[in-house]
Amino acid sequence: MNDRIKGLINNLAKRNIGAFYCANAQEAKDKVSEFIPLGASVGISGSKTLQDLNLVEILKGRGVKVFDQYGLGVDKEEGMRLRQLGIGADYYLTSANAVSWAGELVFLSAFGHRSAGIANAKNLIIVCGINKITDDLNAALIRAREYVAPLNCKRLNWNSVCLDKGICQEDVCFPPQYKRMCCQILIIEAEINPGRVKFILCQENLGI
Numbered sequence: 001m002n003d004r005i006k007g008l009i010n011n012l013a014k015r016n017i018g019a020f021y022c023a024n025a026q027e028a029k030d031k032v033s034e035f036i037p038l039g040a041s042v043g044i045s046g047s048k049t050l051q052d053l054n055l056v057e058i059l060k061g062r063g064v065k066v067f068d069q070y071g072l073g074v075d076k077e078e079g080m081r082l083r084q085l086g087i088g089a090d091y092y093l094t095s096a097n098a099v100s101w102a103g104e105l106v107f108l109s110a111f112g113h114r115s116a117g118i119a120n121a122k123n124l125i126i127v128c129g130i131n132k133i134t135d136d137l138n139a140a141l142i143r144a145r146e147y148v149a150p151l152n153c154k155r156l157n158w159n160s161v162c163l164d165k166g167i168c169q170e171d172v173c174f175p176p177q178y179k180r181m182c183c184q185i186l187i188i189e190a191e192i193n194p195g196r197v198k199f200i201l202c203q204e205n206l207g208i
């Protein structure tokens, strides 16, 4: 672990966010399994990182109850119901869109379930690759809005302004003409409850 990563972990600790270093993706997966006990329920957000790590299937395979809005055969109405249940689950599992070296965490949300889960979950677990670290909060917001969101719109064929050219035009990206993906931006600057937030920092690129 280099000094900059150590510095980030210390900065997160000052903000009452427990950071756990993992040298690679396998360690990150093992760490998530270590934190979530059998019999627990878990809410999830849409996340390329969770997908890349196959975490939902791993948890289900261990007998953990995952409120999986992306599961096979889940229709739109059921998906919204599962998102709602996920907010109140024992654990909420997600990734950040960006994290600054100072330890500020940035998340985008379309429907708001992700914001609610992150803000209110009894236990929050965030898995994040080093590719998401930015110089400062402003760069983190730019990363989320101008890099992550357009790629996610493309990946999910989401009818936003940035779908075709990959360029954000947030001043015109409104319904009913467009389906805006980044409707809410949540910044975690600190956590008040000791132990609520666990940040698994993986020394590999993960997700977008």
Ligand code: SF4
Pocket: 145, 146, 149, 150, 153, 160, 161, 162, 163, 167, 168, 169, 170, 173, 179, 180, 181, 182
């Ligand atoms: S505001 Fe609209 S155009 Fe900009 S990144 Fe979000 S979805 Fe894309």
